[in-house]
Amino acid sequence: MKELPVKSISEIDNVKTRLFGMNEQQIMELLTQFDEPKFRGQQILEWLYARNANSFGVMSNIAKSLQEKLATHTQIGREDFLSCSESPDGTKKYLYPAGTGRFIETAYIPDDERATLCLSTQAGCKMGCLFCATARQGFQGNLDAGRIVNQYASLPQAERGSITNLVYMGMGEPMDNIEAVLQSLAIFTHKHYMNLSAHRITVSTIGVLPGLERFVLESKANLAISLHSPYDEERRHLMPIQQVYPIADIIEFLAKTSWSGSRRLSFEYIMFQGVNDSLSHAKELVRLLNKLSCRVNLIHYHHVDGNTLTGSPYPVMEQFQLLLKEKGIMTTIRRSRGEDIQAACGLLSTREMLAIQTPDSSTSQSSDY
Numbered sequence: 001m002k003e004l005p006v007k008s009i010s011e012i013d014n015v016k017t018r019l020f021g022m023n024e025q026q027i028m029e030l031l032t033q034f035d036e037p038k039f040r041g042q043q044i045l046e047w048l049y050a051r052n053a054n055s056f057g058v059m060s061n062i063a064k065s066l067q068e069k070l071a072t073h074t075q076i077g078r079e080d081f082l083s084c085s086e087s088p089d090g091t092k093k094y095l096y097p098a099g100t101g102r103f104i105e106t107a108y109i110p111d112d113e114r115a116t117l118c119l120s121t122q123a124g125c126k127m128g129c130l131f132c133a134t135a136r137q138g139f140q141g142n143l144d145a146g147r148i149v150n151q152y153a154s155l156p157q158a159e160r161g162s163i164t165n166l167v168y169m170g171m172g173e174p175m176d177n178i179e180a181v182l183q184s185l186a187i188f189t190h191k192h193y194m195n196l197s198a199h200r201i202t203v204s205t206i207g208v209l210p211g212l213e214r215f216v217l218e219s220k221a222n223l224a225i226s227l228h229s230p231y232d233e234e235r236r237h238l239m240p241i242q243q244v245y246p247i248a249d250i251i252e253f254l255a256k257t258s259w260s261g262s263r264r265l266s267f268e269y270i271m272f273q274g275v276n277d278s279l280s281h282a283k284e285l286v287r288l289l290n291k292l293s294c295r296v297n298l299i300h301y302h303h304v305d306g307n308t309l310t311g312s313p314y315p316v317m318e319q320f321q322l323l324l325k326e327k328g329i330m331t332t333i334r335r336s337r338g339e340d341i342q343a344a345c346g347l348l349s350t351r352e353m354l355a356i357q358t359p360d361s362s363t364s365q366s367s368d369y
């Protein structure tokens with residue numbers, strides 16, 4: 001049976017072409033249609049990404065006639081967040097539109113000198129991990145590069161200016177939307193656009209091998225693999241992807257790549273009480289990872305309705321950490337943040353939000369011209 005290509009949400013939207021998220025090739029194709037010189041493309045992209053333009057009128061080095069054409073046929077495509085909830089620990093969760101009737105969440109996590117922004121790559125997710133709130137809402141579509149970058153670009157200035165790290169760990173599986181993820185990474189790191197360091201960006205995956213292969217070749221960002229169990233059968237129960245791309249194959253592939261230098265490889269390990277938190281799990285984990293230069297992040301689980309899993313107590317996590325450290329694996333325990341506003345790891349879900357009626361959730365912020 002022939003699979004139909006999954007459409008990105010902006011392809012489904014019945015609105016003017018959104019420029020935000022375009023790369024050089026895409027904007028040049030558009031300018032060719034307008035019978036305009038291609039070099040204008042670079043200028044327009046710099047206005048969008050480096051100079052934060054939110055209207056064509058401010059693009060002072062673009063001829064008025066081209067500004068008018070752009071305003072008639074396209075829109076900037078930046079989108080304001082719809083709501084923000086804040087935890088007493090400073091964590092904030094932003095709700096963004098993602099096309100008509102669809103929403104995504106973005107978590108802002110300040111921590112002393114650092115502030116991390118956790119980006120979504122899909123509305124919902126089709127991977128069906130047992131422990132995950134996003135899985136329970138099903139899959140509504142891929143985000144295009146513009147809607148990934150917009151989660152950072154349209155934050156309030158105070159938050160955006162404080163961000164030191166970006167993580168692709170929100171809703172969705174990044175390697176299942178690899179084209180848009182790579183394009184967003186290129187916009188974030190291009191020296192004439194947002195100029196963020198790739199070493200401060202981490203993309204997380206449960207191990208979708210074809211996307212992962214492209215990511216390793218075509219980007220310089222850090223990689224985090226969601227592992228959660230070193231045992232095949234148990235991992236399959238927690239994460240159906242194990243059936244398609246076993247973790248052993250993922251590790252074999254990663255072992256062929258160099259992870260020395262500034263590009264980092266880490267493994268995320270959510271700890272479920274009485275499921276994957278025994279010392280034999282820790283020993284098996286050491287065996288599995290022994291060929292890799294990597295670190296392990298142990299994560300406290302936040303219960304979501306619909307399963308019987310609970311988080312391991314912190315003393316159990318500390319024992320687990322100790323064994324890994326003794327075997328030479330750098331291991332940290334992630335502090336829990338934003339649980340009260342459902343912004344903590346595995347809790348992002350807009351299921352409840354889908355019923356929200358907004359006047360037009362797909363319009364861009366303010367006027368484009």
Ligand code: SF4
Nearest residue numbers: 125127129132135172
């Ligand atoms: S853990 Fe990640 S990949 Fe698995 S269902 Fe949730 S969002 Fe999708």
